[in-house]
Amino acid sequence: MRALALLLLVLPGPVMAQVAVTSPRPERVAVTVYRDLNRGNRALERNWLNGYALISEARTIAIPAGESELRFEGVASGIIPQSAIVAGVPEGLLERNRDALLLSAGSLIDRSLGQRVSLRRTDRATGKVVTEDAIVRTGSQSGVVLQTAAGIEALRCSGLAETLAYDRVPPGLSARPTLSVRVRARQALQATVTLSYLATGFDWQADYVATLSPDERRLELRAWLTLASTDDTSFVDATTQAVAGRVNREDAEVPDAEAPPIRLQCWPQGTTSEIETEQPGFPPPPPPPPPMAAAPAMESAQDIVVTGMRVMKANREQLGDLQLYRIPEQVTVAANAQKQVGLIDQPTVRVTPVYTFLLTADAPDEVNATLVLRTQNRAAEGLGLPLPAGRVVVMREGGPRPLLIGEGSLDDKTIGEKVEVALDDVPGVRARLVRTAPERFRLDLSNDRSVPVAVEVKLLLADGKRISADGKLVRRDGDTLWIVTVPANGRAQLAYRLKD
Structure with a gap:
């Protein structure tokens, strides 16, 4: 009996499942955009931006006791994962991961291999719908093969209108770019966590408009600060600034976020046809929310006047050998868009x-x-x-x-x-x-x-x-x-x- 009791003491208890906590969006965000120095004074290439941004987000998260996974949804799709810094977690991080696989028809299939799903068939002539269980046997890129009670068959090859239905989203998939970290806490707590990281796909430039006097001796010089983003994420009501000057930075490889489609293959009567499509019923990731309209420019000492109207102007600050241009009001840095604010207003230049x-x-x-x-x-x-x-x-x-x-x-x-x-x-x-x-x-x-x-x-x-x-x-x-x-x-x- 004593030996048995000792044996029971050293046996491990049941393994607790790791808890996942999701933060859908930041409460506050700051975006600092750095120029592509190799571009010189050439104009921005709207679809090929080689600058970058430093993004800092504040999020309030309820952290459970023990080990848990914190998922930060809505980060920039061009995030450089190795640059991420998470502050505010009392006992630090165990690991961090960038979830590059987004929710799509193909990723749903790939994350459901060997799992049971619902196969829904609709007779085009009668409209009768029949639902049966099926097991996914192959992935999205090799032709989707299902196992049903009737045997093995390829998806969308029966001649009926077919679609798959899932009772849940597989773990690890998100409709938006996500960074996840694994943390440990001695007790449950609510913490304000700051997430800072670098992201590619941003750039800015100065756009000057100069008006020359008739005698060509005076110049009215004004400039706009043009911010551009090819990122898929919008940063709403962001504290926004741009940095001019040469910053020593090494290039980093950033894997693209993946949202694979489904590749369908059928072979009726010994022939093979191949169609690449987004399966009906499995929509692609939703578009980012529409950008919120910027607040009306206030008439202040920080504004400039253009053709009788007030324009918000960025404030210049010295940052060591760099120049920092801070937009005085919160603005939205919208996905795949550009924004302009006033930069320089010199009415009389000789x-x-x-x-x-x-x-x-x-x-x-x-x-x-x-x-x-x-x-x-x-x-x-x-x-x-x-x-x-x-x-x-x-x-x-x-x-x-x-x-x-x-x-x-x-x-x-x-x-x-x-x-x-x-x-x-x-x-x-x-x-x-x-x-x-x-x-x-x-x-x-x-x-x-x-x-x-x-x-x-x-x-x-x-x-x-x-x-x-x-x-x-x-x-x-x-x-x-x-x-x-x-x-x-x-x-x-x-x-x-x-x-x-």
């Missing part, structure tokens, strides 16, 4: 317009100039703030409304740097190069504008050649330049020859 040409001996007969708007990023010139890289649309005042004169780009500029915006192929100022002899040329400039214009012509020479033009040329940064002012509705001419 610029120097210069019309430039780059010419070789085989230049075409006549070319239009490139208009370069030059200034310094200083307060004295009407700037004096960091300028993120982006595209620039340049308008010119005139008539009842401004007119588009060209588009250019802007690299990242810090305070004090020289700023140039170049607009190619601007009509009105032209150059014509004429060969008057084998080594002699005449360069004719024409200006059909009503104001004088400053022109710089860079002459490219073949190796070993020099140029002579009676002292009218200058050397700057190793280039040979002709710098001249062409009068209003006037012309200028340069004759030069090449020498060895």
